[in-house]
Amino acid sequence: MQLKQDFFEQLPEFYSQVFPLGISNPHWLAWSQDAADLINIDAPSEALLQGLSANAAVDGASYYAQVYSGHQFGGYSPQLGDGRSIILGEALGPQGAWDVALKGGGPTPYSRHGDGRAVMRSAVREFLVSEALHHLHVPTTRALAVIGSDLPVWRETQETAAITVRLAKSHIRFGHFEYFCHSERGAPDKLTQLLNFTIKQHYPELSCDAAGYKAWFTRVVANTAKMIAHWQAKGFAHGVMNTDNMSILGDSFDFGPFAFLDTFKEDFICNHSDPEGRYAFGQQPGIGLWNLQRLAQALSPIIPSDDLVAALNQYQVVLVQEYLTLMRAKFGLVVGDSTEAQDNLDLELMGGFTRLMERNQLDYTNTWRRFGSVDPNANTSALRDDFIDVNGFDTWYQAYQQRLGKVVDVAQWQAERNQVNPKYILRNYLAQEAIVAVEEGNLTPLHELQQVLKNPFNEQAEFAHLAKRPPDWGQGLIMSCSS
Structure with a gap:
């Protein structure tokens, strides 16, 4: 795995360097060769296991946690940041560079008194949904692996720690721009620096000037609208659409209490911490626009308001057209x-x-x-x-x-x-059954579920039971943010 360090080297005030803490008795719980191919990894190895479990240094890694802010359930939090995610750098592959991050690698300066760990159940769920969305053709970050351990951590009860190895074309979020929009943090210079970096790295066909900024924000609006259109067509509820969980590239990002719909309910809530339904399934298109409006406010020191408004006015147009395209195919x-x-x-x-x-x-x-x-x-x-x-x-x-x-x-x-209406989705009850099996030392249900989700449009007769409606206990499961 060959790493470069563009973010680390060019944006030194946008992160804190922090080294991960290893986990005891690391072992592979899940592995995605599809994701590994993106960064030229041929197969899992013992050396890679030790490096990605933070028990050994990874060659070329810088190890840092990014700082950002964000609107959480509508309220502004002035400083957030990577509380349990530590980025190694950008790994080179045949389709470009991918950030490699250890989610659950230990505390960072932004952990807010947390332990910086992820528990096995949340690590497995993030792995499964990242790969499931990809194979459903939904824009998303990816997951390379889940590494289990015998390290005890406490949430509601004692659980074991795990690390999800996340791949993302970028970890830059709406919240990065919100953090640096305040004058005491160097705006507009820092905003301009971050925006220029984002354009050069991820939108290189655009220029770093007024015209390029307008075109860039228009592209961000469109990519976000298309992502949410995919969510609505596929029946996916993200659950925590805070602005710090919104990728600047329009990729599905930061999975917590997500769910795919079982019985169709427009007002379905998948997050136990969202009793008022701010992030209910049917609210996602409106929240996407609300989040983009917060991003526009953050960018207002460097992009004229007329340009921002013009781009925002395209949100519904793009969303509806993308949704129509997807749904016409289904019908x-x-x-x-x-x-x-x-x-x-x-x-x-x-x-x-x-x-x-x-x-x-x-x-x-x-x-x-x-x-x-x-x-x-x-x-x-x-x-x-x-x-x-x-x-x-x-x-x-x-x-x-x-x-x-x-x-x-x-x-x-x-x-x-x-070819467009899948037979298999990641139902919450199936994920829960796989997690229980892992807790009992049986990885087979997890690996079978991963294999099925790689081919969601195929019949796969031997796994037809995984396409059935959930039993009563598994219908419309609501998850917590605890991880």
Whole structure:
């Protein structure tokens, strides 16, 4: 693993150097070769295990924790920072450089009296969701590995520490710009320095001047909108959309009490610490814009307000168009030149279907997967039997067939639906079952689940039980932020 240190060398006031603390009896719990290929690692090794568990130095690593601030549940926190994540540097690979971070590597100056550790259950969940989202074609950070240990840590009860090795094209967050927007911290000079670095590293086709800044912020708005459109189409609830958890690249980032929808609920809350539903599933598009507005405020010392507003005005446009593209693929709808009238009709058709799903308490993923067995030319649909409100479904289905038109090759149409509507998602109860098995010393369920999630659109008949609706205890699990 070849490391470079652009952030460390060019932005010395944007982090604190801190060395991780090793964990006892380190051992591989999970490994993603797909992620390893991104940074030219052929296979896990004992030397790599010792280095990534912080029991030995990694060649070329600088070890630092970044400082930033952010809006958490709507309130501004003036200083946050990497409380349990320590970055080694940027690893070179065939597709560019990736930050390598040890999440759970011990305390940093930003731990706020915490121990800087991650517990095994949260480390496994972060690993699984990072890789699951990637294979669902959702923009995301990646996870190279989970390293377990016998080091005891205390949360509600005694647990064991683990480290998730995270890969990110960048760890720069909205909160970085919020931290340096205050005059006592050197704004606008520090803001300009950070912005120029971000553009040169991640948007090199843009210039570091007024025109480039406007184009850059427009790109950030668009990338964020596209990411959230993917969340809504895939039924993914992030759970903690604080501005310090928002990537400047529009990648899904910092996973805590996330969940994929089981039974469809627009107001589904996956975070035990969010009883008012600020970050409920259906609120995510609005929160994305709110977070971008906070970023715009932070950038106002160096980017004219007219440019910021113009970019923000594109958020809904991009979000809707990306969502329409994704959902039309799920429904099998074809559109030529998209018009506002056609878009509105399609949005109403889509909304009608999700409202039917909610009223009939249907499983989000499994209902979409059923489109792969639908004959769209038939007078009745195989989907009809899933609905209690058959009259409501029949009315919707007639409108859907009228919009769809005659399908010439039904088999091809069905196959295409199965290429965009996954059979397998990371259901919370499956993650929990894998975690319990790991606690008992059995890694097989975890590795099988990882393998299934690598191919979410394939039938994988031997694992069909992993596509079933959750049992009663696993339906709509709400998780805590504890890790």
